[in-house]
Amino acid sequence: MIIREQLEQQELKMLSPFACPNLGHAKRRKPETPCPYRTEFQRDRDRILHCNAFRRLKRKTQVFLSPSGDHYRTRLTHTLEVAQIARTISRAMRLNEDLTEAIALGHDLGHSPFGHSGESILNSICPHGYRHYEQSLRVVDKIEKKGKGLNLTEEVRNGILCHTNRVADTKEGNVVRVADRIAYMNHDIEDAVRAGILHRDDLPRDVIEVLGDTKTKRITTLVGAVIVHGPEEIGMAPDIQAMHDKLHAFLFEHVYYNPIAKQEEHKAKLLLETLYTHFISHPAELPEEYQKIAEEEDLPRAVCDYISGMSDGYAVDLYTNLYIPKGWE
Template sequence: MTIREQQEQLELQILSPYACPNAGHAKRERPEMPCPYRTAFQRDRDRILHCNSFRRLKRKTQVFLSPVGDHYRTRLTHTLEVAQIARTISRALRFNEDLTEAIALGHDLGHSPFGHSGEAILNRICPHGYRHYEQSLRVVERLEKGGAGLNLTEEVRDGILCHTNRIAATKEGNVVRVADRIAYMNHDIEDAIRAEILRKEDLPTDVTEVLGDTKTKRITTLVGAVVAHGPEKIGMAPEIQAMHDKLHTFLFDRVYYNPIAKQEEHKAELLIETLYRYFISHPDALPEEYQRIAQQEDIDRAACDYISGMSDGYAVDLYTELFIPKGWRSSASPIS
């Protein structure tokens, strides 16, 4: 047997009956020759890790727009934290770690620049609507590899689509959905404290008493609650879930809707809408691959695809290039 076949047989021996093994699953829209070394879910993970959209996550906002400082989260660091938490849960429940990791690494590939404010403005102005989890699926199916997509397995694509508010077809996909929230709630607290819009003592006392008063303790408690709940239905005990939900509501009230955190968002929304209107009126200004999308689908879809794939910095630079006047200087004039 090949190394891949040995791994597939080992999965059948060690994974939980609730897990999704490669054998009997992992179908692709376009059939491919199997790899002799890697299972299908391992190949999906590697394809996501090496794609252009994944690299752009390092310059996309998580909560604070283009923060000054090395330690604030970006979409990339958020994605890595989600993958770590999800793998911990999957390992404890004997789920398929490779499938879990592939979904986690791909779950935010379709996020727009400037975080959820960018998502909101694109959803408002694009007639197709815009939701980052649907765009993440579109990225891996339609946009990557010059329009060929990554040809990922059904289970990975389903997990990416369902990571926000839907029940996935696999336990691994549902683990990523829970891990995503565990990750962003706890790292957003840390970033908000660093940004001085929240103090540690502001957190609800009953929440910290149950979940813990540090990021490490809270993540450990929440991960442990998911594991203790068992593999049959991904969730937490009611008392832990109640504190989890209370913390989530607290963060919306005190961080996500905080005027200080949101003070630059109207500028980001103006920037995105201006770029969108420009490309709608000037389709020839789109890169060639997006001009093809405009011809095959429509210009709104093409403009939305192009802008949503931009990093924060690229969007700012492009806006500056198109709309901010440059100082004039004769080429014959000496620099003084």
């Protein structure tokens, strides 16, 4: 047997009955010749890792808009942290770690510049609406590789689409959904403390007593709770889930809706609305691949695709070039 076939057979021997093996699954919309060395889910992971949208995540906001400090999370570091947490859970439950990793690496490819603020702004101005998990799927299906897409397997596509608030078709997809929240809650606490808008003593006392008083302890507690709960239904014991949910609600009140964290949002709104109006009025200035989308679908869809793919810095630079006067040279 070639190496890929050996790997596929090893999966059947080692994985849990709840896991999604490559054999019998991993179908693509466009059939391709299999790789002799990698399984299909491994190929998906590699395609995501090497795509343009993945590289742009390094300059996209997580919570704080374009932070100047080196240690604040970006969308890229968040993605890597989600992948590691999800892989730990999948490995412990004998799920398919390659499938889990591919979904985790691709789950936020469709995030707009300026984080969830940008998502809300685009949702309000684009007639098609805008939700980052749907855009992530659109990125891998229709935008990457100049419109060719990555031709990912159905299981990875489903996991990307369902990572926010839907039940995925695979256990691996549901692991990523849980890991995403574990990662961003605990890492956003750390960033909020660094930014001075939250103090560690502000966290609910009962949450700290159950989950732990440090980032590491909380992540360990939550990951362990998911593993102990088992692969039949991805979740946590009710007492741990209750503290998880209370911490999540606390962060929305004190961090995500905090006036200090949101103080630049009105500027982001003006910037994105201005760029959107500009390209609606000047479609010939869109890059060629987005002009093609405008022809095949419609102009608002193409403009939203273009703007949503921008990094924070690129959007600011483009706005500056278009609307800020330059000095005479």
